[in-house]
Amino acid sequence: MRRMKVLGVDVDAVSMQEALAVLWELIRSPNYGCAYVVTPNLDHARMLQENHDLQAAYAAARLRLVDGMPLVWAARILGRPVPERVAGSDLVPALMASATAERPLSFFLLGAAPGVADRAASAMTAQNPHLRCVGCHSPPLGFENVADENQRIVDLVASASPDVLVVGLGAPKQELWVHRHQTRLRTKVALCAGATIDFMAGAISRAPKWMQATGLEWVHRMASQPSRLLPRYAKDAIAFPKLLYGDFRNPH
Numbered sequence: 001m002r003r004m005k006v007l008g009v010d011v012d013a014v015s016m017q018e019a020l021a022v023l024w025e026l027i028r029s030p031n032y033g034c035a036y037v038v039t040p041n042l043d044h045a046r047m048l049q050e051n052h053d054l055q056a057a058y059a060a061a062r063l064r065l066v067d068g069m070p071l072v073w074a075a076r077i078l079g080r081p082v083p084e085r086v087a088g089s090d091l092v093p094a095l096m097a098s099a100t101a102e103r104p105l106s107f108f109l110l111g112a113a114p115g116v117a118d119r120a121a122s123a124m125t126a127q128n129p130h131l132r133c134v135g136c137h138s139p140p141l142g143f144e145n146v147a148d149e150n151q152r153i154v155d156l157v158a159s160a161s162p163d164v165l166v167v168g169l170g171a172p173k174q175e176l177w178v179h180r181h182q183t184r185l186r187t188k189v190a191l192c193a194g195a196t197i198d199f200m201a202g203a204i205s206r207a208p209k210w211m212q213a214t215g216l217e218w219v220h221r222m223a224s225q226p227s228r229l230l231p232r233y234a235k236d237a238i239a240f241p242k243l244l245y246g247d248f249r250n251p252h
């Protein structure tokens with residue numbers, strides 16, 4: 001597996017199939033060590049410049065997949081192209097679709113608004129009989145700062161012992177939370193997956209494929225939640241040239 005720096009972020013240059021192979025290897029092992037996956041995009045790259053806790057969470061991740069098209073572009077501009085974009089929102093359903101009778105899969109959905117994870121779980125299990133949802137939980141706002149709430153989630157996950165824990169709390173909360181509780185989370189793999197639970201439930205619509213492929217997915221997302229996402233994307237747009245310039249100055 002090729003590890004390289006793009007926009008200042010260490011990423012694993014792997015295809016979707018290679019990422020799935022790593023996940024199944026972890027799932028098949030008897031180890032409930034909560035290896036976890038992060039899905040870097042331009043917004044993460046910008047936050048990583050200043051957020052030391054996020055840097056630590058990234059450093060301990062098992063896989064850092066190139067989720068955002070700006071990272072794909074930057075890798076190409078740097079002359080070290082990655083095989084393809086591997087978005088968390090594509091990876092989670094692809095993993096679920098790859099469960100079979102010989103290798104069934106259990107999962108737990110953590111995050112999104114109340115009821116959304118249940119809908120996502122029903123949508124997934126309806127598509128594949130070899131999938132089993134062993135838990136859904138929508139933690140209350142601010143839960144991450146409440147010891148009892150954190151313990152409650154750790155206990156829920158422990159009693160379910162899923163193969164895969166899908167964590168959809170938004171960045172950087174999900175990465176910081178999984179890293180902080182990694183040693184207590186009884187799951188084989190945790191996937192830090194942003195709004196994936198919303199997408200799977202149909203609560204937010206995913207951009208059309210052509211927009212995803214051309215790097216315009218952000219336009220679609222911004223149109224659905226402009227007041228929340230416009231400031232984020234504006235900051236990211238300003239950060240992009242600076243981060244790319246940094247890559248040229250410190251090639252890896």
Ligand code: UDP
Nearest residue numbers: 111112113141168169170171193194195198
């Ligand atoms: N979320 C949550 N708890 C929180 C904060 C966020 O469950 O305390 C959920 C929110 O409902 C949404 C997801 O986290 O489902 C955030 O998605 P976002 O669009 O921020 O994902 P990103 O773009 O960061 O991947």
